[in-house]
Amino acid sequence: MNDVTVLAASAILGYGFDESSLARGIDRAPAVIVCDAGSTDQGPCDLGSGSLHMSVEAYRRDLSLMIEAGRRAGVPVVVGTAGGAGIDAQVDTLVQIALAAADGLSAPLRIAGIYSEVSQEWLLDRLARGRIRPLPPGSEPLAPEVIERTVRTVAMMGAEPIERAVAEGADVVIAGRTSDTALFAAVPRMRGAGEGPAWHAGKILECGAAAAVPASAGDAMMAHVGETSFVLEAPNEARHCTPVSVAAHALYENGDPYFLHEPGGTLDTSACRYESLGDGRVRVHGSTFRPADRYTVRLEGAELAGYRCFSLAGIRDARLIGQLDDYMARVEAIVRDKVDSVHPELSRDDYDLDVRVYGRDAVLGPAEPFRERENHEVGLLLSALAPDQARAASILGVFRAMTVHTDFTGQAGLCSNLAFPFSPSDFSAGAAYRFNMRHVAELDDPLECARIRWFGAEPAERRPAGTGARAR
Amino acid sequence: MKLYELAKVVRSKNAGPYQITLDVIFDNEQDFRTFTESGVVDVAWVAEKYRVPEDEVRIIPYPPAHAVKITIPRRTACGSPDDMDVYGAQQHGPLLDLELPERSGATAS
Numbered sequence: 001m002n003d004v005t006v007l008a009a010s011a012i013l014g015y016g017f018d019e020s021s022l023a024r025g026i027d028r029a030p031a032v033i034v035c036d037a038g039s040t041d042q043g044p045c046d047l048g049s050g051s052l053h054m055s056v057e058a059y060r061r062d063l064s065l066m067i068e069a070g071r072r073a074g075v076p077v078v079v080g081t082a083g084g085a086g087i088d089a090q091v092d093t094l095v096q097i098a099l100a101a102a103d104g105l106s107a108p109l110r111i112a113g114i115y116s117e118v119s120q121e122w123l124l125d126r127l128a129r130g131r132i133r134p135l136p137p138g139s140e141p142l143a144p145e146v147i148e149r150t151v152r153t154v155a156m157m158g159a160e161p162i163e164r165a166v167a168e169g170a171d172v173v174i175a176g177r178t179s180d181t182a183l184f185a186a187v188p189r190m191r192g193a194g195e196g197p198a199w200h201a202g203k204i205l206e207c208g209a210a211a212a213v214p215a216s217a218g219d220a221m222m223a224h225v226g227e228t229s230f231v232l233e234a235p236n237e238a239r240h241c242t243p244v245s246v247a248a249h250a251l252y253e254n255g256d257p258y259f260l261h262e263p264g265g266t267l268d269t270s271a272c273r274y275e276s277l278g279d280g281r282v283r284v285h286g287s288t289f290r291p292a293d294r295y296t297v298r299l300e301g302a303e304l305a306g307y308r309c310f311s312l313a314g315i316r317d318a319r320l321i322g323q324l325d326d327y328m329a330r331v332e333a334i335v336r337d338k339v340d341s342v343h344p345e346l347s348r349d350d351y352d353l354d355v356r357v358y359g360r361d362a363v364l365g366p367a368e369p370f371r372e373r374e375n376h377e378v379g380l381l382l383s384a385l386a387p388d389q390a391r392a393a394s395i396l397g398v399f400r401a402m403t404v405h406t407d408f409t410g411q412a413g414l415c416s417n418l419a420f421p422f423s424p425s426d427f428s429a430g431a432a433y434r435f436n437m438r439h440v441a442e443l444d445d446p447l448e449c450a451r452i453r454w455f456g457a458e459p460a461e462r463r464p465a466g467t468g469a470r471a472r
Numbered sequence: 473m474k475l476y477e478l479a480k481v482v483r484s485k486n487a488g489p490y491q492i493t494l495d496v497i498f499d500n501e502q503d504f505r506t507f508t509e510s511g512v513v514d515v516a517w518v519a520e521k522y523r524v525p526e527d528e529v530r531i532i533p534y535p536p537a538h539a540v541k542i543t544i545p546r547r548t549a550c551g552s553p554d555d556m557d558v559y560g561a562q563q564h565g566p567l568l569d570l571e572l573p574e575r576s577g578a579t580a581s
Contacts, residue, residue, distance in 0.1 A: 043551015365547065435490075435552070
Protein backbone atom coordinates (compact mmCIF):
# COMPACT_ATOMS: atom_id res chain seq x y z
CA MET A 1 0.00 0.00 0.00
CA ASN A 2 0.95 3.64 -0.31
CA ASP A 3 1.15 5.65 2.88
CA VAL A 4 -2.13 7.38 3.70
CA THR A 5 -1.60 11.04 4.43
CA VAL A 6 -3.85 12.67 7.01
CA LEU A 7 -3.89 16.44 7.34
CA ALA A 8 -5.00 17.89 10.69
CA ALA A 9 -6.10 21.51 10.25
CA SER A 10 -5.84 22.57 13.89
CA ALA A 11 -6.25 21.29 17.44
CA ILE A 12 -9.85 22.49 17.75
CA LEU A 13 -12.11 23.78 15.01
CA GLY A 14 -12.30 27.53 15.48
CA TYR A 15 -8.83 27.88 17.04
CA GLY A 16 -7.58 28.89 13.61
CA PHE A 17 -4.64 27.75 11.51
CA ASP A 18 -2.18 29.31 9.14
CA GLU A 19 -3.75 29.26 5.64
CA SER A 20 -0.35 28.64 4.09
CA SER A 21 0.13 25.62 6.38
CA LEU A 22 -3.10 24.16 5.06
CA ALA A 23 -2.05 24.93 1.48
CA ARG A 24 1.33 23.23 1.97
CA GLY A 25 -0.45 20.29 3.54
CA ILE A 26 -2.69 20.03 0.47
CA ASP A 27 0.39 19.97 -1.76
CA ARG A 28 1.42 16.77 0.00
CA ALA A 29 -1.65 14.92 -1.38
CA PRO A 30 -3.58 14.11 1.78
CA ALA A 31 -6.34 11.48 1.71
CA VAL A 32 -8.44 13.43 4.19
CA ILE A 33 -8.52 16.76 6.06
CA VAL A 34 -9.58 16.42 9.69
CA CYS A 35 -10.30 18.61 12.66
CA ASP A 36 -11.63 17.82 16.10
CA ALA A 37 -14.10 20.36 17.48
CA GLY A 38 -14.65 19.42 21.09
CA SER A 39 -13.81 17.76 24.33
CA THR A 40 -15.07 17.31 27.87
CA ASP A 41 -12.29 19.61 29.05
CA GLN A 42 -14.43 22.73 29.11
CA GLY A 43 -16.86 21.08 31.52
CA PRO A 44 -20.47 19.92 31.10
CA CYS A 45 -21.99 23.21 29.90
CA ASP A 46 -21.78 22.56 26.13
CA LEU A 47 -23.35 19.14 26.68
CA GLY A 48 -26.05 20.35 29.07
CA SER A 49 -27.08 23.64 27.52
CA GLY A 50 -25.92 23.23 23.92
CA SER A 51 -23.65 26.30 24.11
CA LEU A 52 -20.96 26.37 21.42
CA HIS A 53 -17.30 26.02 22.40
CA MET A 54 -16.25 28.61 19.80
CA SER A 55 -18.28 31.20 17.91
CA VAL A 56 -20.21 30.54 14.70
CA GLU A 57 -17.88 33.04 13.00
CA ALA A 58 -14.77 31.16 14.15
CA TYR A 59 -16.28 27.86 12.95
CA ARG A 60 -17.22 29.43 9.60
CA ARG A 61 -13.70 30.72 9.05
CA ASP A 62 -11.97 27.39 9.69
CA LEU A 63 -14.58 25.09 8.16
CA SER A 64 -14.91 27.15 4.96
CA LEU A 65 -11.16 27.05 4.39
CA MET A 66 -11.06 23.32 5.09
CA ILE A 67 -13.93 22.67 2.68
CA GLU A 68 -12.31 24.75 -0.08
CA ALA A 69 -9.05 22.88 0.47
CA GLY A 70 -10.91 19.56 0.45
CA ARG A 71 -12.53 20.39 -2.89
CA ARG A 72 -9.20 21.48 -4.38
CA ALA A 73 -7.62 18.21 -3.32
CA GLY A 74 -10.75 16.15 -4.04
CA VAL A 75 -10.70 14.58 -0.58
CA PRO A 76 -13.21 14.47 2.27
CA VAL A 77 -13.24 16.84 5.22
CA VAL A 78 -14.01 15.27 8.60
CA VAL A 79 -14.99 17.17 11.76
CA GLY A 80 -15.85 15.47 15.03
CA THR A 81 -17.41 16.37 18.38
CA ALA A 82 -19.15 19.21 16.59
CA GLY A 83 -19.70 22.41 18.52
CA GLY A 84 -17.88 21.35 21.69
CA ALA A 85 -19.85 18.40 23.06
CA GLY A 86 -21.13 16.82 19.84
CA ILE A 87 -24.84 17.04 20.68
CA ASP A 88 -27.33 16.77 17.81
CA ALA A 89 -28.06 20.52 17.69
CA GLN A 90 -24.33 21.27 17.50
CA VAL A 91 -24.00 18.85 14.56
CA ASP A 92 -26.86 20.74 12.88
CA THR A 93 -25.12 24.08 13.47
CA LEU A 94 -21.94 22.90 11.76
CA VAL A 95 -23.90 21.21 8.97
CA GLN A 96 -25.58 24.58 8.26
CA ILE A 97 -22.20 26.30 8.20
CA ALA A 98 -20.89 23.63 5.81
CA LEU A 99 -23.95 24.03 3.57
CA ALA A 100 -23.38 27.79 3.45
CA ALA A 101 -19.72 27.25 2.58
CA ALA A 102 -20.81 24.85 -0.17
CA ASP A 103 -22.90 27.63 -1.74
CA GLY A 104 -19.74 29.39 -2.83
CA LEU A 105 -18.34 26.32 -4.62
CA SER A 106 -18.86 25.26 -8.22
CA ALA A 107 -20.03 21.73 -7.40
CA PRO A 108 -22.55 20.90 -4.67
CA LEU A 109 -21.31 19.01 -1.64
CA ARG A 110 -22.59 15.81 -0.12
CA ILE A 111 -22.57 16.32 3.63
CA ALA A 112 -23.04 13.61 6.25
CA GLY A 113 -24.20 14.57 9.72
CA ILE A 114 -23.57 11.79 12.24
CA TYR A 115 -25.67 12.05 15.40
CA SER A 116 -24.54 10.54 18.68
CA GLU A 117 -27.18 11.43 21.27
CA VAL A 118 -28.83 8.46 22.95
CA SER A 119 -32.28 8.54 24.51
CA GLN A 120 -33.25 7.79 28.10
CA GLU A 121 -35.24 4.81 26.81
CA TRP A 122 -32.19 3.38 25.07
CA LEU A 123 -30.04 3.87 28.17
CA LEU A 124 -32.62 2.34 30.52
CA ASP A 125 -33.03 -0.61 28.17
CA ARG A 126 -29.27 -1.21 27.94
CA LEU A 127 -28.92 -0.83 31.69
CA ALA A 128 -31.67 -3.39 32.29
CA ARG A 129 -29.89 -5.77 29.93
CA GLY A 130 -26.59 -5.39 31.77
CA ARG A 131 -24.89 -3.69 28.83
CA ILE A 132 -23.76 -0.57 30.71
CA ARG A 133 -20.82 -0.88 33.04
CA PRO A 134 -18.78 1.51 35.18
CA LEU A 135 -15.31 2.59 34.16
CA PRO A 136 -12.62 2.00 36.77
CA PRO A 137 -11.40 3.45 39.01
CA GLY A 138 -13.98 4.70 41.45
CA SER A 139 -17.17 4.46 39.44
CA GLU A 140 -20.39 2.90 40.70
CA PRO A 141 -22.92 1.01 38.59
CA LEU A 142 -25.20 3.44 36.76
CA ALA A 143 -28.49 4.06 38.58
CA PRO A 144 -31.76 4.47 36.64
CA GLU A 145 -32.41 7.70 38.60
CA VAL A 146 -29.20 9.16 37.18
CA ILE A 147 -30.41 8.41 33.65
CA GLU A 148 -33.79 9.96 34.44
CA ARG A 149 -32.36 13.25 35.63
CA THR A 150 -29.83 13.53 32.78
CA VAL A 151 -30.73 16.32 30.38
CA ARG A 152 -28.68 14.87 27.52
CA THR A 153 -26.37 11.93 26.87
CA VAL A 154 -23.97 11.33 24.00
CA ALA A 155 -22.25 8.04 23.16
CA MET A 156 -18.71 8.60 21.97
CA MET A 157 -18.41 6.93 18.57
CA GLY A 158 -15.34 5.19 17.23
CA ALA A 159 -13.95 5.21 13.69
CA GLU A 160 -16.61 3.00 12.07
CA PRO A 161 -19.41 5.58 11.59
CA ILE A 162 -16.89 8.00 10.02
CA GLU A 163 -15.69 5.21 7.72
CA ARG A 164 -19.27 4.44 6.69
CA ALA A 165 -19.99 8.08 5.81
CA VAL A 166 -16.76 8.43 3.83
CA ALA A 167 -17.36 5.12 2.07
CA GLU A 168 -20.83 6.29 1.06
CA GLY A 169 -19.35 9.32 -0.64
CA ALA A 170 -19.37 12.12 1.91
CA ASP A 171 -17.45 15.22 0.88
CA VAL A 172 -17.88 16.57 4.39
CA VAL A 173 -18.53 14.60 7.57
CA ILE A 174 -19.84 16.51 10.59
CA ALA A 175 -19.85 14.03 13.44
CA GLY A 176 -21.30 14.28 16.91
CA ARG A 177 -19.35 13.02 19.90
CA THR A 178 -16.39 11.10 18.53
CA SER A 179 -13.19 9.76 19.98
CA ASP A 180 -10.65 12.41 18.92
CA THR A 181 -8.27 9.69 17.83
CA ALA A 182 -10.89 7.81 15.80
CA LEU A 183 -11.55 10.85 13.60
CA PHE A 184 -7.99 10.66 12.31
CA ALA A 185 -7.66 6.88 12.32
CA ALA A 186 -10.76 6.29 10.14
CA VAL A 187 -9.46 6.98 6.63
CA PRO A 188 -6.04 5.33 7.14
CA ARG A 189 -7.85 2.21 8.42
CA MET A 190 -10.09 2.22 5.34
CA ARG A 191 -7.10 2.46 3.03
CA GLY A 192 -5.11 -0.39 4.52
CA ALA A 193 -2.86 1.31 7.06
CA GLY A 194 -1.89 -0.67 10.16
CA GLU A 195 -4.19 -0.32 13.14
CA GLY A 196 -1.34 0.61 15.51
CA PRO A 197 0.10 3.36 13.30
CA ALA A 198 -3.39 4.65 12.39
CA TRP A 199 -4.47 5.07 16.02
CA HIS A 200 -1.12 6.36 17.24
CA ALA A 201 -0.92 8.94 14.44
CA GLY A 202 -4.48 9.94 15.36
CA LYS A 203 -3.55 10.54 18.97
CA ILE A 204 -0.80 12.92 17.87
CA LEU A 205 -2.76 14.67 15.11
CA GLU A 206 -5.79 15.44 17.26
CA CYS A 207 -3.88 18.29 18.89
CA GLY A 208 -2.78 19.91 15.63
CA ALA A 209 0.79 21.14 15.76
CA ALA A 210 1.10 20.54 19.50
CA ALA A 211 3.66 17.79 18.87
CA ALA A 212 5.86 20.10 16.77
CA VAL A 213 8.60 22.52 17.83
CA PRO A 214 7.60 25.25 18.46
CA ALA A 215 4.32 23.73 19.57
CA SER A 216 0.98 25.27 18.63
CA ALA A 217 -2.64 24.30 19.21
CA GLY A 218 -3.62 26.63 16.37
CA ASP A 219 -1.80 25.21 13.34
CA ALA A 220 -1.85 22.28 10.95
CA MET A 221 -0.06 18.94 11.27
CA MET A 222 0.32 15.94 9.01
CA ALA A 223 1.01 12.20 9.23
CA HIS A 224 1.87 9.69 6.51
CA VAL A 225 0.49 6.43 7.84
CA GLY A 226 1.81 3.07 6.65
CA GLU A 227 1.33 -0.57 7.56
CA THR A 228 3.92 -0.76 10.32
CA SER A 229 4.99 2.83 10.98
CA PHE A 230 4.05 6.44 10.34
CA VAL A 231 5.85 9.72 9.69
CA LEU A 232 4.96 13.02 11.35
CA GLU A 233 5.52 16.22 9.43
CA ALA A 234 4.65 19.85 10.24
CA PRO A 235 3.42 21.59 7.08
CA ASN A 236 4.36 24.99 8.50
CA GLU A 237 8.03 25.49 7.60
CA ALA A 238 8.57 27.38 10.84
CA ARG A 239 7.95 24.17 12.78
CA HIS A 240 9.63 20.79 12.88
CA CYS A 241 9.24 17.51 14.73
CA THR A 242 11.79 15.80 16.93
CA PRO A 243 11.67 12.29 18.42
CA VAL A 244 11.21 13.84 21.85
CA SER A 245 8.48 16.29 20.76
CA VAL A 246 6.52 13.46 19.17
CA ALA A 247 7.06 11.05 22.06
CA ALA A 248 6.17 13.76 24.58
CA HIS A 249 2.79 14.29 22.98
CA ALA A 250 1.63 10.91 24.27
CA LEU A 251 1.64 12.55 27.71
CA TYR A 252 -0.84 15.25 26.86
CA GLU A 253 -4.32 15.06 28.41
CA ASN A 254 -3.84 11.36 28.87
CA GLY A 255 -3.70 9.48 32.15
CA ASP A 256 -1.18 6.99 30.78
CA PRO A 257 1.36 7.70 28.02
CA TYR A 258 1.61 4.04 26.96
CA PHE A 259 -2.00 2.93 26.67
CA LEU A 260 -4.97 4.66 25.11
CA HIS A 261 -8.40 3.04 25.31
CA GLU A 262 -10.60 3.34 22.25
CA PRO A 263 -14.06 1.90 21.54
CA GLY A 264 -12.66 -1.08 19.66
CA GLY A 265 -9.47 -1.74 21.61
CA THR A 266 -6.32 -0.30 23.13
CA LEU A 267 -3.42 1.51 21.52
CA ASP A 268 -0.12 0.38 23.04
CA THR A 269 2.90 2.63 22.47
CA SER A 270 5.20 0.94 24.98
CA ALA A 271 7.40 -0.62 22.29
CA CYS A 272 7.59 2.50 20.12
CA ARG A 273 10.77 3.83 18.62
CA TYR A 274 10.97 7.45 17.48
CA GLU A 275 13.40 8.01 14.62
CA SER A 276 14.47 11.40 13.28
CA LEU A 277 14.51 11.46 9.47
CA GLY A 278 16.84 14.46 9.64
CA ASP A 279 14.58 16.89 7.80
CA GLY A 280 12.21 17.87 10.59
CA ARG A 281 10.19 14.69 10.15
CA VAL A 282 9.97 11.81 12.61
CA ARG A 283 9.15 8.17 11.90
CA VAL A 284 7.38 6.21 14.63
CA HIS A 285 7.83 2.44 14.70
CA GLY A 286 6.25 -0.19 16.92
CA SER A 287 2.74 1.12 17.68
CA THR A 288 0.33 -1.73 18.27
CA PHE A 289 -3.43 -1.95 18.68
CA ARG A 290 -5.01 -4.71 20.74
CA PRO A 291 -8.68 -5.29 19.85
CA ALA A 292 -11.06 -5.37 22.82
CA ASP A 293 -13.22 -8.39 23.64
CA ARG A 294 -16.29 -6.15 23.49
CA TYR A 295 -16.90 -2.97 21.53
CA THR A 296 -17.75 -0.19 24.00
CA VAL A 297 -18.67 3.46 23.67
CA ARG A 298 -18.13 5.94 26.50
CA LEU A 299 -21.28 7.66 27.73
CA GLU A 300 -21.23 11.33 28.63
CA GLY A 301 -24.24 12.76 30.42
CA ALA A 302 -24.97 16.11 32.02
CA GLU A 303 -27.56 16.98 34.64
CA LEU A 304 -28.77 20.39 35.72
CA ALA A 305 -27.20 21.53 39.01
CA GLY A 306 -29.10 24.82 39.22
CA TYR A 307 -28.78 28.43 38.12
CA ARG A 308 -25.86 30.55 39.21
CA CYS A 309 -25.37 34.20 40.09
CA PHE A 310 -21.98 35.49 41.23
CA SER A 311 -20.14 38.56 42.38
CA LEU A 312 -16.41 39.27 42.45
CA ALA A 313 -14.84 41.66 44.95
CA GLY A 314 -11.55 42.46 46.65
CA ILE A 315 -10.56 42.84 50.30
CA ARG A 316 -7.62 45.07 51.21
CA ASP A 317 -8.01 45.09 54.99
CA ALA A 318 -5.47 42.68 56.49
CA ARG A 319 -7.41 42.57 59.78
CA LEU A 320 -10.41 41.10 57.96
CA ILE A 321 -8.29 38.78 55.80
CA GLY A 322 -6.81 37.35 59.01
CA GLN A 323 -10.26 36.31 60.30
CA LEU A 324 -11.97 35.55 57.00
CA ASP A 325 -13.12 31.98 57.75
CA ASP A 326 -14.80 33.08 60.93
CA TYR A 327 -16.25 36.15 59.21
CA MET A 328 -17.73 34.18 56.29
CA ALA A 329 -19.22 31.62 58.67
CA ARG A 330 -21.04 34.43 60.48
CA VAL A 331 -22.10 35.99 57.17
CA GLU A 332 -23.49 32.68 55.93
CA ALA A 333 -25.55 32.20 59.10
CA ILE A 334 -27.03 35.68 58.69
CA VAL A 335 -27.74 35.08 54.98
CA ARG A 336 -29.45 31.74 55.66
CA ASP A 337 -31.75 33.39 58.20
CA LYS A 338 -32.62 36.21 55.83
CA VAL A 339 -33.24 33.87 52.88
CA ASP A 340 -35.61 31.86 55.11
CA SER A 341 -37.82 34.94 55.32
CA VAL A 342 -37.28 36.28 51.79
CA HIS A 343 -37.87 32.87 50.18
CA PRO A 344 -39.96 30.89 52.66
CA GLU A 345 -40.76 28.45 49.84
CA LEU A 346 -37.13 27.28 49.73
CA SER A 347 -35.57 24.85 52.14
CA ARG A 348 -31.91 25.35 53.00
CA ASP A 349 -31.00 22.39 50.79
CA ASP A 350 -32.63 24.00 47.77
CA TYR A 351 -29.79 26.46 47.24
CA ASP A 352 -26.03 26.71 47.78
CA LEU A 353 -23.84 29.57 48.89
CA ASP A 354 -20.21 29.39 47.84
CA VAL A 355 -17.21 31.58 48.58
CA ARG A 356 -13.78 31.24 46.99
CA VAL A 357 -10.83 33.25 48.26
CA TYR A 358 -8.44 34.07 45.42
CA GLY A 359 -4.96 34.79 46.71
CA ARG A 360 -5.41 32.12 49.34
CA ASP A 361 -6.70 28.70 48.20
CA ALA A 362 -9.19 29.19 45.37
CA VAL A 363 -7.18 27.05 42.95
CA LEU A 364 -5.92 24.09 44.99
CA GLY A 365 -8.56 24.08 47.72
CA PRO A 366 -7.68 21.67 50.53
CA ALA A 367 -4.37 20.82 48.83
CA GLU A 368 -3.07 24.39 49.09
CA PRO A 369 0.13 24.31 51.20
CA PHE A 370 0.31 28.11 51.59
CA ARG A 371 -3.21 28.66 52.87
CA GLU A 372 -1.97 30.30 56.08
CA ARG A 373 0.38 32.77 54.39
CA GLU A 374 -0.40 36.40 55.17
CA ASN A 375 -1.88 38.35 52.30
CA HIS A 376 -2.35 42.09 51.99
CA GLU A 377 -5.17 41.60 49.47
CA VAL A 378 -7.47 38.77 48.42
CA GLY A 379 -10.22 38.34 45.83
CA LEU A 380 -13.58 37.02 46.91
CA LEU A 381 -15.82 35.14 44.51
CA LEU A 382 -19.30 34.87 45.99
CA SER A 383 -21.83 32.69 44.23
CA ALA A 384 -25.30 31.35 44.76
CA LEU A 385 -26.82 28.33 43.05
CA ALA A 386 -30.62 28.14 43.11
CA PRO A 387 -33.50 26.39 41.30
CA ASP A 388 -33.95 29.30 38.89
CA GLN A 389 -32.06 32.38 37.76
CA ALA A 390 -34.30 34.93 39.49
CA ARG A 391 -33.90 33.32 42.89
CA ALA A 392 -30.17 32.82 42.36
CA ALA A 393 -29.92 36.60 41.83
CA SER A 394 -32.15 37.31 44.82
CA ILE A 395 -30.11 35.07 47.14
CA LEU A 396 -26.80 36.36 45.82
CA GLY A 397 -28.04 39.89 46.52
CA VAL A 398 -28.49 39.04 50.17
CA PHE A 399 -25.15 37.20 50.26
CA ARG A 400 -23.32 40.13 48.65
CA ALA A 401 -24.96 42.74 50.91
CA MET A 402 -24.26 40.85 54.12
CA THR A 403 -20.65 40.18 53.06
CA VAL A 404 -20.20 43.91 52.56
CA HIS A 405 -21.77 45.04 55.81
CA THR A 406 -21.20 42.49 58.59
CA ASP A 407 -18.92 43.82 61.35
CA PHE A 408 -15.78 42.03 62.42
CA THR A 409 -13.37 42.03 65.33
CA GLY A 410 -11.33 45.23 65.36
CA GLN A 411 -13.78 47.24 63.27
CA ALA A 412 -16.68 48.79 65.16
CA GLY A 413 -19.68 50.48 63.60
CA LEU A 414 -21.11 50.23 60.11
CA CYS A 415 -18.42 49.56 57.56
CA SER A 416 -18.15 48.40 53.96
CA ASN A 417 -15.83 45.48 53.54
CA LEU A 418 -15.68 44.74 49.80
CA ALA A 419 -14.15 46.60 46.86
CA PHE A 420 -16.34 45.80 43.83
CA PRO A 421 -14.69 46.20 40.45
CA PHE A 422 -17.93 46.78 38.54
CA SER A 423 -21.37 48.26 38.76
CA PRO A 424 -23.60 46.28 38.63
CA SER A 425 -21.75 43.96 40.98
CA ASP A 426 -23.79 40.79 40.41
CA PHE A 427 -23.72 38.58 37.32
CA SER A 428 -26.25 36.01 36.25
CA ALA A 429 -24.32 33.06 34.89
CA GLY A 430 -27.18 30.89 33.68
CA ALA A 431 -27.62 27.17 34.12
CA ALA A 432 -24.86 25.12 35.74
CA TYR A 433 -24.48 21.44 34.98
CA ARG A 434 -22.49 18.48 36.18
CA PHE A 435 -21.20 15.40 34.38
CA ASN A 436 -22.93 12.42 35.87
CA MET A 437 -21.74 9.34 34.00
CA ARG A 438 -18.51 7.44 34.06
CA HIS A 439 -19.66 4.43 32.14
CA VAL A 440 -19.44 2.60 28.86
CA ALA A 441 -22.16 0.88 26.86
CA GLU A 442 -21.39 -2.41 25.12
CA LEU A 443 -22.51 -2.46 21.50
CA ASP A 444 -23.13 -5.37 19.14
CA ASP A 445 -22.60 -3.07 16.18
CA PRO A 446 -20.24 -0.04 16.21
CA LEU A 447 -22.89 1.89 14.25
CA GLU A 448 -25.69 1.01 16.64
CA CYS A 449 -26.10 4.46 18.15
CA ALA A 450 -24.55 6.63 15.44
CA ARG A 451 -27.18 7.88 12.99
CA ILE A 452 -26.08 9.23 9.61
CA ARG A 453 -28.20 11.85 7.88
CA TRP A 454 -27.38 13.28 4.47
CA PHE A 455 -27.47 16.94 3.43
CA GLY A 456 -26.68 18.88 0.27
CA ALA A 457 -26.12 17.13 -3.02
CA GLU A 458 -27.73 13.88 -4.04
CA PRO A 459 -25.42 10.85 -3.99
CA ALA A 460 -22.71 11.48 -6.54
CA GLU A 461 -21.13 8.89 -8.80
CA ARG A 462 -17.83 10.65 -8.85
CA ARG A 463 -16.38 8.69 -5.94
CA PRO A 464 -16.91 4.94 -6.00
CA ALA A 465 -18.50 4.16 -2.67
CA GLY A 466 -16.62 1.90 -0.34
CA THR A 467 -13.19 2.16 -1.93
CA GLY A 468 -10.96 0.17 0.32
CA ALA A 469 -13.50 0.32 3.11
CA ARG A 470 -13.79 -2.56 5.46
CA ALA A 471 -16.79 -4.56 4.39
CA ARG A 472 -19.48 -4.54 6.98
CA MET B 473 17.61 22.88 43.72
CA LYS B 474 13.90 23.22 43.20
CA LEU B 475 12.06 21.06 40.70
CA TYR B 476 11.04 23.99 38.50
CA GLU B 477 14.73 24.86 38.08
CA LEU B 478 15.60 21.35 36.87
CA ALA B 479 12.53 20.57 34.75
CA LYS B 480 11.74 21.93 31.30
CA VAL B 481 7.98 21.58 31.75
CA VAL B 482 5.85 21.20 34.87
CA ARG B 483 2.15 21.22 34.00
CA SER B 484 -1.25 19.83 34.83
CA LYS B 485 -4.34 19.09 32.80
CA ASN B 486 -7.54 17.07 32.87
CA ALA B 487 -7.26 13.51 31.65
CA GLY B 488 -10.98 13.14 31.02
CA PRO B 489 -13.54 14.66 33.40
CA TYR B 490 -12.54 12.56 36.43
CA GLN B 491 -8.74 12.67 36.54
CA ILE B 492 -5.96 15.21 36.68
CA THR B 493 -2.63 14.40 35.12
CA LEU B 494 0.62 16.11 36.04
CA ASP B 495 3.59 16.02 33.67
CA VAL B 496 7.19 16.77 34.61
CA ILE B 497 9.36 16.85 31.51
CA PHE B 498 13.15 17.22 31.53
CA ASP B 499 15.51 18.44 28.87
CA ASN B 500 17.68 15.34 28.87
CA GLU B 501 18.09 11.89 30.28
CA GLN B 502 20.51 13.02 32.99
CA ASP B 503 18.04 15.50 34.51
CA PHE B 504 15.29 12.90 34.20
CA ARG B 505 17.45 10.44 36.13
CA THR B 506 18.41 13.02 38.73
CA PHE B 507 14.72 13.42 39.46
CA THR B 508 13.60 9.81 39.31
CA GLU B 509 16.60 8.53 41.28
CA SER B 510 16.09 11.16 43.99
CA GLY B 511 12.93 9.28 44.94
CA VAL B 512 11.39 12.43 46.45
CA VAL B 513 8.15 12.06 44.54
CA ASP B 514 6.50 8.78 45.34
CA VAL B 515 2.92 7.67 45.74
CA ALA B 516 2.87 8.61 49.43
CA TRP B 517 4.16 12.13 48.70
CA VAL B 518 1.58 12.71 45.96
CA ALA B 519 -1.27 11.32 48.08
CA GLU B 520 -0.35 13.55 50.99
CA LYS B 521 0.18 16.72 48.94
CA TYR B 522 -2.96 16.31 46.87
CA ARG B 523 -5.12 14.78 49.61
CA VAL B 524 -6.03 11.76 47.52
CA PRO B 525 -6.00 8.02 48.37
CA GLU B 526 -2.63 6.35 47.74
CA ASP B 527 -4.20 3.52 45.76
CA GLU B 528 -5.56 6.01 43.22
CA VAL B 529 -2.20 7.66 42.50
CA ARG B 530 -0.27 6.47 39.47
CA ILE B 531 3.32 7.55 38.78
CA ILE B 532 4.54 6.56 35.35
CA PRO B 533 8.12 7.26 34.23
CA TYR B 534 8.20 7.87 30.47
CA PRO B 535 11.82 7.75 29.27
CA PRO B 536 11.09 8.44 25.55
CA ALA B 537 10.26 12.05 26.50
CA HIS B 538 12.47 12.25 29.63
CA ALA B 539 9.24 12.66 31.53
CA VAL B 540 7.34 11.49 34.57
CA LYS B 541 3.56 11.41 34.57
CA ILE B 542 1.49 11.53 37.74
CA THR B 543 -2.23 10.84 37.50
CA ILE B 544 -4.62 11.47 40.38
CA PRO B 545 -8.40 11.46 40.79
CA ARG B 546 -10.25 14.77 40.68
CA ARG B 547 -12.03 15.86 43.83
CA THR B 548 -15.08 16.55 41.68
CA ALA B 549 -15.93 16.03 38.02
CA CYS B 550 -14.58 18.74 35.73
CA GLY B 551 -16.88 21.78 35.63
CA SER B 552 -19.16 20.71 38.49
CA PRO B 553 -20.40 23.59 40.66
CA ASP B 554 -17.76 22.85 43.31
CA ASP B 555 -14.87 22.50 40.84
CA MET B 556 -12.06 25.04 41.26
CA ASP B 557 -10.09 24.46 38.07
CA VAL B 558 -12.26 23.36 35.15
CA TYR B 559 -9.39 22.43 32.82
CA GLY B 560 -7.24 21.12 35.66
CA ALA B 561 -4.64 23.54 34.38
CA GLN B 562 -3.16 24.94 37.62
CA GLN B 563 -2.81 21.90 39.81
CA HIS B 564 0.95 21.57 39.41
CA GLY B 565 1.80 24.26 41.99
CA PRO B 566 2.82 21.85 44.77
CA LEU B 567 5.36 20.25 42.42
CA LEU B 568 7.06 23.49 41.41
CA ASP B 569 8.64 24.31 44.74
CA LEU B 570 9.64 20.76 45.54
CA GLU B 571 13.20 20.77 46.87
CA LEU B 572 15.43 18.14 45.27
CA PRO B 573 18.25 16.71 47.37
CA GLU B 574 21.81 17.61 46.36
CA ARG B 575 23.35 14.67 44.55
CA SER B 576 26.28 13.31 46.50
CA GLY B 577 29.32 12.93 44.27
CA ALA B 578 27.67 14.85 41.45
CA THR B 579 30.23 16.46 39.24
CA ALA B 580 29.84 19.76 37.53
CA SER B 581 29.53 19.32 33.81
